[in-house]
Every structure is written in C-alpha cells, then in structure tokens.
Amino acid sequence: FFTIAFHQEFRLAVGVSVKFFPTGHLLGAANILLTVEEGGKKKTILFSGDVGRKNYPLLPGPITLPQVDYMLCETTYAGREHQAEALPETILEDVIRRTCVDKPGRLIIPAFSAGRTQTVLYLLNKLASEGRLPSIKVFVDSPLAIDSTKTYEKFPKLLNEEAQRFLRENDELFDFENLVYVKDAKQSRQIDNYYEPCIILSAAGMMEGGRIQHHIRQNISNNYCTIFIVGYNAEGTLGRQLMNKRQQIEMKGKSYDVECQVEVTDAFSGHASHSELVEFVGQQSPEKLKCLFLVHGEHDNMLKFKQELQNRGYANVEVPGLGQTYEL
Structure with a gap:
C-alpha cells in the first residue's frame, strides 16, 4: 500500500487514472473519480463513497466536485433527515x-x-x-x-x-x-x-x-x-x-x-442526510450526467430517492441488483 494525496491524478494503467477528493465522512475518506480513455473517447465515473456532512465536529465537509458522465451515490440516509437540533x-x-x-x-x-x-x-x-x-x-x-x-x-x-x-x-x-x-x-x-x-x-x-x-x-x-x-x-x-x-x-x-x-441521537451521524444527498447529486447537471446508480442503502428508501431525483430531471437513475452489470 502507498499514499495518494487528495486532488492528485494517479495513473492506474494505460488510459485509466484515478483522483481522490475529500468527502468528510472519516479521516481520509474520499470521493473517487475514475477517468477511462478508450477508442479515442474519455469517460468519467464518480464513486461517492460515504458522503460526509457540513459543519461536522473534527472534519471538513464535502467539497464541490467536477461534472462527470456517471455517478455511483451512497444512500445510507436517503429518505431521512437528521432530527437533532442542538449541538x-x-x-x-x-x-x-x-x-x-x-x-x-x-x-x-x-x-x-x-x-x-x-x-x-x-x-x-x-x-x-x-x-x-x-x-x-x-x-x-x-x-x-x-x-x-x-x-x-x-x-x-x-x-x-x-x-x-x-x-x-x-x-x-x-x-x-x-x-x-x-x-x-x-x-x-x-x-x-x-x-x-x-x-x-x-x-x-x-x-x-x-x-x-x-x-x-x-x-x-x-x-x-x-x-x-x-x-x-x-x-x-x-x-x-x-x-x-x-x-x-x-x-x-x-x-x-x-x-x-x-x-x-443522530447528532453524531457522519452520513449526509436526505437533503444533503440531494445537494450532493445536485452538483451534477441532469443534462450531462448520463446515468446515476444508487447504492449502499435500504431498498425502499433508494426507490423513493430515485423518484425524487427523476422529478428533479435526472432521467437515468438505476438501483442495481446484486451481481447486475452495466455497459457504460
């Protein structure tokens, strides 16, 4: 194992590179941007990892991310808001x-x-x-x-x-x-x-x-x-x-x-709430994001989250099944 700094592009193989962006969930937690070039075409895939929260103790919040072609987004708190009001x-x-x-x-x-x-x-x-x-x-x-x-x-x-x-x-x-x-x-x-x-x-x-x-x-x-x-x-x-x-x-x-x-209490939760996940996805243009995959959540909540995102203009939203494959 070796360390790769945030924001630094790292070449994994010919035509494949990766870049990490801080997401604030845990120390060192990252969104992962994968860039693949083949046949003269470039595709960008963003894996959210666990998305952190703004104004959380100890850690900085998630940052603004670049536009991508495809995104895999976690949904741990999809359908739920954090209820705690006090610090x-x-x-x-x-x-x-x-x-x-x-x-x-x-x-x-x-x-x-x-x-x-x-x-x-x-x-x-x-x-x-x-x-x-x-x-x-x-x-x-x-x-x-x-x-x-x-x-x-x-x-x-x-x-x-x-x-x-x-x-x-x-x-x-x-x-x-x-x-x-x-x-x-x-x-x-x-x-x-x-x-x-x-x-x-x-x-x-x-x-x-x-x-x-x-x-x-x-x-x-x-x-x-x-x-x-x-x-x-x-x-x-x-x-x-x-x-x-x-x-x-x-x-x-x-x-x-x-x-x-x-x-x-959910005041200590390190996971983005429903509205924070909507904001996280909202960084991506509905017209430019070719497909959004929802993962890492409870199935019923993922379906509700999918419906809301579709109502917001994200036409291609998938909830993959176990072992299901997609061609990008």
Missing part, C-alpha cells in the same frame, strides 16, 4: 448530567472504532476544557478505536479549522483528565467492578461484536445505566432492536430484559 456537545453534556450526576449511573456509548469514537472523545475534551465535564472516569474499551485515535492524532492537517485551532490552544485533541484507555480483555472485564459513575465508550457501534457486547450484557438490566446510541444501526442488528425499544433481547442464546434506559 452534539450540548446533547452529550445533557445525557452525561442526567445519567452520571443526577443519579450515580453509568453511560454506555456504543461507537464505531474509526470516526465516531474520535468525535465523542473530541467533544468530551471540549467539555472538559470548558469545565462542563464532571469528574468521572471515561473508559475507551476498543483496541481498534485506540489505534484509530492515534491515526487521527498523526494527521491534524486533515481536520477542520475549528479542530486545528482547538489543538493549538489545548495541545491535545483527545486526552483529558480521567480518560482511561483499556488495554486488554482482563482490564475490560474489571470495569464491571467499578461502581462509581462512569462513561464506557466501546465498539462495535451496531453492537454485533466486540467488547461492547460484554458491557451490554452486564448492564442491560441495570436501571441506573443508559445506553446512548450515537450511530447508524442497520436492520437486524442488536443496535436497531434497542433503538426500536425492544423489551427483551437475545445475546449468545440467552434472553435479557431491557431495564436500562436507551437514548438515541
């Missing part, structure tokens, strides 16, 4: 106060190792720097999240201006008093015996694997615990079951009554 740090501060200050509870935050964990840590650090974070332990219990955090620290120039300014003024993006990085499985299990109010930040975000499952099992029937869901959870996942207020869940063949509090 993410304000929402985080509120749930911490209600869970860990108003009562001596523990706050469990399932979070993706790369991206979501760093956003939460950054906002916790901001709260701490402003004297708005209570003096409680914050456990980061995910080896991959710890490694990903180190990667974020290595590339501050890829962060947005606000984050870079915070780093200059505070020296650390993610480190603050009472932060504990959990090193191994033994130390992870020892958190069970910590009876003071605390925050546990662990992966995986959809709760389908990783150390978060242990923390869920240990606390699902604890009415002093709040599980704070801050990320997307696909249909059929444990996270989606909790989001849907299931009264009982099953993990590893055993049933558990859900007696803890479950709260959900």
Whole structure:
C-alpha cells in the first residue's frame, strides 16, 4: 500500500487514472473519480463513497466536485433527515448530567472504532476544557478505536479549522483528565467492578461484536445505566432492536430484559442526510450526467430517492441488483 494525496491524478494503467477528493465522512475518506480513455473517447465515473456532512465536529465537509458522465451515490440516509437540533456537545453534556450526576449511573456509548469514537472523545475534551465535564472516569474499551485515535492524532492537517485551532490552544485533541484507555480483555472485564459513575465508550457501534457486547450484557438490566446510541444501526442488528425499544433481547442464546434506559441521537451521524444527498447529486447537471446508480442503502428508501431525483430531471437513475452489470 502507498499514499495518494487528495486532488492528485494517479495513473492506474494505460488510459485509466484515478483522483481522490475529500468527502468528510472519516479521516481520509474520499470521493473517487475514475477517468477511462478508450477508442479515442474519455469517460468519467464518480464513486461517492460515504458522503460526509457540513459543519461536522473534527472534519471538513464535502467539497464541490467536477461534472462527470456517471455517478455511483451512497444512500445510507436517503429518505431521512437528521432530527437533532442542538449541538452534539450540548446533547452529550445533557445525557452525561442526567445519567452520571443526577443519579450515580453509568453511560454506555456504543461507537464505531474509526470516526465516531474520535468525535465523542473530541467533544468530551471540549467539555472538559470548558469545565462542563464532571469528574468521572471515561473508559475507551476498543483496541481498534485506540489505534484509530492515534491515526487521527498523526494527521491534524486533515481536520477542520475549528479542530486545528482547538489543538493549538489545548495541545491535545483527545486526552483529558480521567480518560482511561483499556488495554486488554482482563482490564475490560474489571470495569464491571467499578461502581462509581462512569462513561464506557466501546465498539462495535451496531453492537454485533466486540467488547461492547460484554458491557451490554452486564448492564442491560441495570436501571441506573443508559445506553446512548450515537450511530447508524442497520436492520437486524442488536443496535436497531434497542433503538426500536425492544423489551427483551437475545445475546449468545440467552434472553435479557431491557431495564436500562436507551437514548438515541443522530447528532453524531457522519452520513449526509436526505437533503444533503440531494445537494450532493445536485452538483451534477441532469443534462450531462448520463446515468446515476444508487447504492449502499435500504431498498425502499433508494426507490423513493430515485423518484425524487427523476422529478428533479435526472432521467437515468438505476438501483442495481446484486451481481447486475452495466455497459457504460
């Protein structure tokens, strides 16, 4: 593997080149522009990847892209708008106060190792720097999240201006008093015996694997615990079951009554909302875009998104089936 800078054209083969554009979803996430020349004709194909959001903590938003012939566009949040109106740090501060200050509870935050964990840590650090974070332990219990955090620290120039300014003024993006990085499985299990109010930040975000499952099992029937869901959870996942207020869940063949509090916010979502996806596609001229392929989403929402785009003048919109091929 080797690194290719954003905005730099790279030749893959004779007549085939690629260029990456920052999209703001994760550190280093990119839209990919593929240019193919054959038979004296040039074709341009844009793959959106996961499209980020404007004004998101840590990362700059998506940029304006060139006109292309073909586009593959993700649709994770097609048909849905983000509902949170308050700032993410304000929402985080509120749930911490209600869970860990108003009562001596523990706050469990399932979070993706790369991206979501760093956003939460950054906002916790901001709260701490402003004297708005209570003096409680914050456990980061995910080896991959710890490694990903180190990667974020290595590339501050890829962060947005606000984050870079915070780093200059505070020296650390993610480190603050009472932060504990959990090193191994033994130390992870020892958190069970910590009876003071605390925050546990662990992966995986959809709760389908990783150390978060242990923390869920240990606390699902604890009415002093709040599980704070801050990320997307696909249909059929444990996270989606909790989001849907299931009264009982099953993990590893055993049933558990859900007696803890479950709260959900989309304020931390790193995915473009429906209107932001419409804006992203809207950079392309309906007359010049030869075909638009919708991918990476729930089928019914993709069909609704397709209809809206067609109403906006995009005549050729496809929702490909698994294994389906197209000749461009």
